[in-house]
Amino acid sequence: MLVITSLVILSTQPTLAADLFAAGKTTIKETAGDGSAVENAILAAGAIGAAAGGFMSRNWLGAVGGFAGGMIFWEVVKPLVGLA
Numbered sequence: 001m002l003v004i005t006s007l008v009i010l011s012t013q014p015t016l017a018a019d020l021f022a023a024g025k026t027t028i029k030e031t032a033g034d035g036s037a038v039e040n041a042i043l044a045a046g047a048i049g050a051a052a053g054g055f056m057s058r059n060w061l062g063a064v065g066g067f068a069g070g071m072i073f074w075e076v077v078k079p080l081v082g083l084a
Helices: 002-016 022-032 037-057 060-080
Strands: none
Touching (some): 022 037
8 A cells, every 4th residue: 555655646746747858948048049140050051051052963842842841840840849
């Protein structure tokens, strides 16, 4: 009985714990969140990479498709990692 009671009490304790990374999360959201310089740099690097790939391979459809795929990936992943 003591073991069961201990397990029940211990299973509820994580919900009462403080978030140790709360300050870090807000800093990361401000640095790399929506409209930040980091996000613009990521998108600019993707555009430059797509342009370079298009010039070197003459496969403009693939370059534009790769850039569009990267944009879609970024917009899908951003909320999953907590940046949106």
